[in-house]
Amino acid sequence: MGLLSSILSLPFAPVRGVIWLGEVIQDQVEQQLHDPAIARRDLEEIDEALAAGHLSEEEHRAAQQAVLDRMVRPSAGTVPPEGKE
Numbered sequence: 001m002g003l004l005s006s007i008l009s010l011p012f013a014p015v016r017g018v019i020w021l022g023e024v025i026q027d028q029v030e031q032q033l034h035d036p037a038i039a040r041r042d043l044e045e046i047d048e049a050l051a052a053g054h055l056s057e058e059e060h061r062a063a064q065q066a067v068l069d070r071m072v073r074p075s076a077g078t079v080p081p082e083g084k085e
Contacts, residue, residue, distance in 0.1 A: 033070055033071075034071060039067050039070070039071050042067045043064060046063045046064055046067070
């Protein structure tokens with residue numbers, strides 16, 4: 001029966017490949033979003049932009065908060081702990 005199901009599911013192989021590729025890309029993006037080294041570099045660039053006068057104090061705070069939110073926000077695939085939503 002395994003051979004027959006393999007033959008019948010063969011036309012769906014490209015779809016499974018695209019789904020697998022999407023999952024790999026999503027994993028890589030989530031790793032980069034939550035990488036502390038990247039967040040630190042982003043924060044340093046924001047500080048440099050403030051020092052150079054490219055950002056106002058309010059824009060500086062908003063940009064820093066966006067980086068910190070990105071670090072602590074759970075990924076889309078995680079489920080919040082029971083009782084907390």
